[in-house]
Amino acid sequence: MTAQTPQTPDKRGLKSDQFSGLLLVVLALYIGWANREYPIGSLQEPGPGYMPLLLAIFLGSMGLLIAFWGGHSAPLRAVRWPEAMRAVVILIACGVAAFALERIGYRLTVIALMIFFLGVMERRRPLPVALVAVGFGFISFYVVADLLHVPLPRSPWGL
Amino acid sequence: MVETFDNLMLGFSIALQPQILVYAFAGCIIGTLVGMMPGLGPLAGISILLPATFGLNPIIAIVLLAGVYYGAMYGGSTTSILMRIPGEAASVMTCVDGYEMTKNGRAGPALAIAAIGSFIAGTFGVIGLMLLAPTLAGWALRFGPPEYTALLMMGLFILAYMSGGSMLKTLAMAGFGLALGMIGIDAMSGYTRFSMGIVELGDGVGIVPVAVGLFGISEILITAGQAAGEKVQKPKLRDLIPSREEFRLSAGPIGRGSLLGFLIGIIPGSAHIISSFVSYGIERRLARDPERFGKGAIEGVAGPESANNAAASGAFVPMMALGVPTSPVTAVMIAAIMVHGISPGPLLMSQQPELFWGFVASMYVGNVVLLILNLPMVGLFVNLLRIPYSYLYPGILCFCILGTYSVANSLIDVWIMLIMGGVGYVLRKFRYDLAPVALGLVLAPMLELSLRQSLAMSAGDYGIFLERPIATTMLVLGLVLFLLAIRPLIFKGKDWRSTVGLEEQQN
Numbered sequence: 001m002t003a004q005t006p007q008t009p010d011k012r013g014l015k016s017d018q019f020s021g022l023l024l025v026v027l028a029l030y031i032g033w034a035n036r037e038y039p040i041g042s043l044q045e046p047g048p049g050y051m052p053l054l055l056a057i058f059l060g061s062m063g064l065l066i067a068f069w070g071g072h073s074a075p076l077r078a079v080r081w082p083e084a085m086r087a088v089v090i091l092i093a094c095g096v097a098a099f100a101l102e103r104i105g106y107r108l109t110v111i112a113l114m115i116f117f118l119g120v121m122e123r124r125r126p127l128p129v130a131l132v133a134v135g136f137g138f139i140s141f142y143v144v145a146d147l148l149h150v151p152l153p154r155s156p157w158g159l
Numbered sequence: 160m161v162e163t164f165d166n167l168m169l170g171f172s173i174a175l176q177p178q179i180l181v182y183a184f185a186g187c188i189i190g191t192l193v194g195m196m197p198g199l200g201p202l203a204g205i206s207i208l209l210p211a212t213f214g215l216n217p218i219i220a221i222v223l224l225a226g227v228y229y230g231a232m233y234g235g236s237t238t239s240i241l242m243r244i245p246g247e248a249a250s251v252m253t254c255v256d257g258y259e260m261t262k263n264g265r266a267g268p269a270l271a272i273a274a275i276g277s278f279i280a281g282t283f284g285v286i287g288l289m290l291l292a293p294t295l296a297g298w299a300l301r302f303g304p305p306e307y308t309a310l311l312m313m314g315l316f317i318l319a320y321m322s323g324g325s326m327l328k329t330l331a332m333a334g335f336g337l338a339l340g341m342i343g344i345d346a347m348s349g350y351t352r353f354s355m356g357i358v359e360l361g362d363g364v365g366i367v368p369v370a371v372g373l374f375g376i377s378e379i380l381i382t383a384g385q386a387a388g389e390k391v392q393k394p395k396l397r398d399l400i401p402s403r404e405e406f407r408l409s410a411g412p413i414g415r416g417s418l419l420g421f422l423i424g425i426i427p428g429s430a431h432i433i434s435s436f437v438s439y440g441i442e443r444r445l446a447r448d449p450e451r452f453g454k455g456a457i458e459g460v461a462g463p464e465s466a467n468n469a470a471a472s473g474a475f476v477p478m479m480a481l482g483v484p485t486s487p488v489t490a491v492m493i494a495a496i497m498v499h500g501i502s503p504g505p506l507l508m509s510q511q512p513e514l515f516w517g518f519v520a521s522m523y524v525g526n527v528v529l530l531i532l533n534l535p536m537v538g539l540f541v542n543l544l545r546i547p548y549s550y551l552y553p554g555i556l557c558f559c560i561l562g563t564y565s566v567a568n569s570l571i572d573v574w575i576m577l578i579m580g581g582v583g584y585v586l587r588k589f590r591y592d593l594a595p596v597a598l599g600l601v602l603a604p605m606l607e608l609s610l611r612q613s614l615a616m617s618a619g620d621y622g623i624f625l626e627r628p629i630a631t632t633m634l635v636l637g638l639v640l641f642l643l644a645i646r647p648l649i650f651k652g653k654d655w656r657s658t659v660g661l662e663e664q665q666n
Binding site: 106 | 210211214328331334337338345348350352353379380381552553556557560561565570574577581584588606607611615619621
């Protein structure tokens with residue numbers, strides 16, 4: 001039930017398991033609240049809201065138990081996030097790529113994404129970046145779309 | 160027995176067809192490469208390849224994907240031994256002694272024993288699958304909705320009991336996965352639930368975006384930006400032969416790992432991961448001189464590698480016989496078969512014998528292919544490890560987007576994958592096991608349907624689960640395991656994890 005090993009014993013403040021357990025309780029409450037739109041039905045004929053309600057109760061109970069027994073886990077501030085900024089940037093870049101995929105096509109999206117990761121984030125030299133990005137975009141399209149016949153989006157310019 | 164042999168011959172007549180051999184070979188190579196790449200385990204590899212199998216016949220599709228699965232199990236050991244980087248989670252324990260052997264100049268024998276152990280365990284697992292699955296399927300024909308409900312409940316309890324980490328966290332993650340499975344149209348009433356007005360969510364949340372997000376993307380988010388890897392050793396063919404003493408020391412761990420892995424593989428959860436941890440713990444306990452472990456003991460390579468490969472085969476037993484996935488990988492494989500209009504389950508073996516027995520025979524072939532492939536070609540595969548990770552992870556990310564998008568040509572799936580990647584990253588920081596989420600997602604529709612059908616059958620009386628012997632037995636077994644699992648929480652005692660040294664190894 002421990003998260004990260006704490007540097008020094010600290011009995012004050014919220015513990016990591018208490019925090020994550022409470023988050024699960026909040027999620028369970030949300031499921032229960034969103035489930036109010038669906039009929040629960042009866043025991044003889046359970047409705048579409050029956051199972052989600054059971055699951056919300058189950059998830060909430062687990063969250064409470066995790067929080068209850070989480071007093072000995074590491075303090076919340078001992079959980080380290082050194083790569084968080086980089087992770088957020090990666091997720092945003094992938095999100096932009098998802099947005100662009102059907103608008104500018106697979107090949108251009110992948111080339112742009114590779115250039116961003118290799119050139120901007122990893123600061124590699126421009127020539128290898130350009131070669132890898134273009135090569136990856138075109139070769140993967142050829143293998144997946146042309147050889148394996150998996151339909152992939154093309155740009156309005158045919159790329 | 161004669162009937163099994165005849166069926167196996169039917170299987171070999173299919174599996175040895177040149178076209179199927181080519182796909183088995185391709186699957187094994189792709190799997191080995193996938194297993195070697197950090198951040199691209201068997202699940203992400205299979206998910207990405209899934210759309211490419213839609214146009215293939217179902218036997219070829221499953222042979223290809225199974226090849227990727229056990230190929231990845233083999234491949235994961237190479238990076239663990241040579242670089243101390245587990246290509247996939249099941250190879251974590253191989254790192255400990257495998258890499259120490261590399262530092263001691265014994266990388267070749269470590270790789271050879273890993274490959275031989277994997278071959279023996281894989282073959283043992285296939286024999287187990289061949290003998291056990293038809294019996295289990297025959298038994299499962301007597302199952303009605305209450306039995307299926309009890310089976311799925313028992314599976315979730317066993318999952319919690321056998322989880323490598325906290326039982327409560329595992330159950331919470333299974334609950335989270337089950338809740339995700341509630342999204343979409345309710346099959347019995349036609350209501351669209353929790354779709355937030357997004358039409359595409361009417362079909363529910365697919366296993367592929369969730370699995371690729373949780374296992375592929377979150378791994379990259381955790382590992383991206385790490386320092387460059389060390390120089391890789393490239394063993395020569397003549398260096399691969401283990402000594403007589405190394406063979407003698409490995410025989411027992413390979414035998415025990417095979418049996419243990421197969422049995423753990425049948426039960427739900429991250430079986431191949433747990434089996435390798437448990438096998439390592441057992442070998443260390445059985446060793447006359449346990450202090451050698453962690454310093455290059457060959458038993459520490461032979462046991463876990465055999466166990467994780469046998470578990471990969473064991474996972475196919477409930478998948479094929481009951482139609483119930485016990486791991487995210489088998490869940491994706493069920494999706495791959497269902498695309499072709501075939502439902503795995505008790506009737507599969509009688510209605511599609513060529514598919515089941517062709518698959519079994521192809522696994523024998525695949526194990527031979529992998530043994531041939533892994534030993535002489537290890538030097539070739541090692542070249543892949545020379546690609547800097549800064550070049551590798553953007554490519555893996557592109558493949559994740561590509562694979563997820565192509566399953567249904569849906570951008571919503573890509574968004575789900577990215578969200579699950581972020582969720583998986585946070586959950587891993589708080590040490591939650593992610594496999595139960597994927598498993599819960601897949602089991603949710605089955606569990607809901609069978610529970611509601613059971614209640615409809617009994618006019619709302621939950622006593623129906625206690626009136627049917629099979630259902631009662633399964634529920635009691637699940638409950639006993641659940642009580643055993645919570646006992647250490649209440650009485651502050653030790654559970655099986657500390658007995659085999661699992662907690663210690665994970666820290």
